[in-house]
Amino acid sequence: MKKLKRFTAITIVMIMMCMLLCSCDTLDYAKESHANWTNDKSTDSITLSSGDTYLKLDGKNKDKIVYNTYSFQNIYVTDKDVPVLLSEQYGSMLVISGDKNFIYGTIMNDEIVFADKHTPTNPINYYFFNANYETEEVYEDDKNPIYSDVVYCKEELFDDISKQINEDLTYTHYGYSYYDKKTNSFEFYNLSDTQAKLIDTILKDVTPKTDLNFPTSELYICNLDSLTEDNFFGETKCEVFASDDGKEYYLAKYKEPYSSYECYKVPKEHLEEIKNITKASAESQNIQFYDYSNY
Amino acid sequence: MVKKLFKHEFDAYIRTIIPMHLVLLGVAIMGRFVQLFENESDAYKIVFGSSIAAYVITAIVCLVLTTFFCIKRFYSNLFSSEGYLSFTLPVTSSQHIMVKSIVAVLAQIASLVMIFLCTCVLTLGDVCVELFKAGGYLTNVFFDVYGIHATFFTIEFIVTLVLSLAASTMIFYACIAIGQRAKKNRVACAIGVYFIYYFIYQVIGTMCIVLVTVFYDAWNIKALMQYLSNNPIVSNHLYFGFMFVLSAVLYTIGFIITKRTMDKKLNLE
Numbered sequence: 001m002k003k004l005k006r007f008t009a010i011t012i013v014m015i016m017m018c019m020l021l022c023s024c025d026t027l028d029y030a031k032e033s034h035a036n037w038t039n040d041k042s043t044d045s046i047t048l049s050s051g052d053t054y055l056k057l058d059g060k061n062k063d064k065i066v067y068n069t070y071s072f073q074n075i076y077v078t079d080k081d082v083p084v085l086l087s088e089q090y091g092s093m094l095v096i097s098g099d100k101n102f103i104y105g106t107i108m109n110d111e112i113v114f115a116d117k118h119t120p121t122n123p124i125n126y127y128f129f130n131a132n133y134e135t136e137e138v139y140e141d142d143k144n145p146i147y148s149d150v151v152y153c154k155e156e157l158f159d160d161i162s163k164q165i166n167e168d169l170t171y172t173h174y175g176y177s178y179y180d181k182k183t184n185s186f187e188f189y190n191l192s193d194t195q196a197k198l199i200d201t202i203l204k205d206v207t208p209k210t211d212l213n214f215p216t217s218e219l220y221i222c223n224l225d226s227l228t229e230d231n232f233f234g235e236t237k238c239e240v241f242a243s244d245d246g247k248e249y250y251l252a253k254y255k256e257p258y259s260s261y262e263c264y265k266v267p268k269e270h271l272e273e274i275k276n277i278t279k280a281s282a283e284s285q286n287i288q289f290y291d292y293s294n295y
Numbered sequence: 296m297v298k299k300l301f302k303h304e305f306d307a308y309i310r311t312i313i314p315m316h317l318v319l320l321g322v323a324i325m326g327r328f329v330q331l332f333e334n335e336s337d338a339y340k341i342v343f344g345s346s347i348a349a350y351v352i353t354a355i356v357c358l359v360l361t362t363f364f365c366i367k368r369f370y371s372n373l374f375s376s377e378g379y380l381s382f383t384l385p386v387t388s389s390q391h392i393m394v395k396s397i398v399a400v401l402a403q404i405a406s407l408v409m410i411f412l413c414t415c416v417l418t419l420g421d422v423c424v425e426l427f428k429a430g431g432y433l434t435n436v437f438f439d440v441y442g443i444h445a446t447f448f449t450i451e452f453i454v455t456l457v458l459s460l461a462a463s464t465m466i467f468y469a470c471i472a473i474g475q476r477a478k479k480n481r482v483a484c485a486i487g488v489y490f491i492y493y494f495i496y497q498v499i500g501t502m503c504i505v506l507v508t509v510f511y512d513a514w515n516i517k518a519l520m521q522y523l524s525n526n527p528i529v530s531n532h533l534y535f536g537f538m539f540v541l542s543a544v545l546y547t548i549g550f551i552i553t554k555r556t557m558d559k560k561l562n563l564e
Contacts, residue, residue: 027422
């Protein structure tokens with residue numbers, strides 16, 4: 001009887017210890033999404049819960065940074081004393097790219113972020129109803145904007161990228177990013193010179209058609225970018241779309257101010273080549289083409 | 296003698312409420328145990344959801360049964376055959392009522408505390424720690440925003456909560472006291488009295504809302520509402536003050552009705 005009681009007591013204690021040590025997936029995800037401003041009263045640096053530090057970038061090429069957007073995660077950046085469960089209510093929401101190299105988004109200026117610990121979730125209401133920031137002059141003051149687009153990069157990459165961000169960029173190749181299921185990582189598909197020439201040929205020789213309704217049933221395949229050697233900076237060359245049965249491909253350039261696409265239909269003789277080029281992106285997105293031959 | 300009365304009341308409550316609390320604790324432990332096997336499968340989601348639902352239902356049942364037992368204890372100890380013994384004790388009817396209402400309130404507070412502790416068991420581990428951190432942070436924010444008034448709000452809230460519990464218990468006692476004046480079906484009569492009281496309460500509340508709406512401009516109610524919305528501290532103090540007075544009035548009315556019935560109209564089974 002004594003042995004049974006001792007055994008029962010030890011089992012209960014071990015179960016209680018397991019309960020104490022176990023967490024839950026929702027909380028683990030919340031912790032991954034939680035980050036802190038590294039220094040008090042400054043938005044120059046972010047530290048994730050994993051310990052990685054990201055430093056703010058600024059320069060003329062800030063808008064040309066290439067983000068791996070196939071799988072991104074929202075993160076909530078708060079003061080150090082804000083607990084994980086309140087990070088969404090009291091934090092600034094930013095986005096971390098799929099390859100974890102960059103954090104980007106829009107935040108309020110430092111004065112507003114740190115003006116009050118209880119940063120409101122709706123900054124517009126805060127601006128209009130808070131006695132400190134209700135003047136039209138402050139809202140329209142370009143020198144002291146309320147919002148600003150920000151980009152942060154990993155500390156290890158900061159030296160390299162901060163040089164390039166202010167220099168004239170040299171694009172060396174075309175490429176696109178995709179998610180490789182085999183390696184479970186984000187990769188870049190860099191086009192060879194021959195493939196790049198093919199793209200240029202199509203864009204030069206094919207007469208484009210401007211379509212205000214494009215795309216309708218067409219499937220998005222990938223963005224083809226002109227990229228620097230390290231793939232960190234780029235500009236969109238064109239977007240690749242396919243018809244829903246996969247028999248037609250289009251290279252499309254987005255045109256302002258009418259918010260329409262200029263479409264270059266890929267000639268039949270080049271169709272297989274374009275399919276091969278964009279195959280990696282189509283597979284990563286599980287794109288399935290319809291087969292209308294049975295109808 | 297009042298001390299002995301308290302002791303016997305507590306004994307009676309402990310005998311009934313402790314098993315309920317142990318069941319609640321058992322359900323919380325089972326719920327936490329289920330979380331040890333967390334995974335993405337549908338089976339786990341169903342089991343986990345069921346364990347949480349079971350805990351919530353058990354907590355609600357625990358609260359309801361505590362209140363039910365408070366009413367039942369009052370009725371059986373004073374208005375059934377046990378009443379012959381109770382009224383032979385050298386204790387006044389006021390003391391009977393006060394002891395029972397105080398112990399009933401304490402029992403309901405104990406149930407609320409037990410639900411809080413069992414919720415901590417259900418979330419034992421990282422989740423519980425993070426919940427406490429969030430609670431602590433929000434408390435700091437509350438005191439930062441309201442300063443010294445936060446302390447007063449906390450005190451006012453606790454006092455109003457306790458008095459509201461006491462008032463609602465006393466209303467139940469008054470309904471039982473009125474019900475036992477009937478010759479037959481006393482319990483049914485007491486339930487009917489409670490419904491009538493609730494109906495009158497709602498009618499008075501609705502009439503107040505209608506009056507406020509009709510005379511919104513004429514009685515400067517609009518200006519008052521604007522003042523209150525611009526001054527949350529004042530409006531919160533006024534709210535707690537109003538609830539305190541309302542609960543005190545209801546408690547007093549219930550007490551008087553119950554005492555008069557026990558003194559003048561007692562009719563034991």
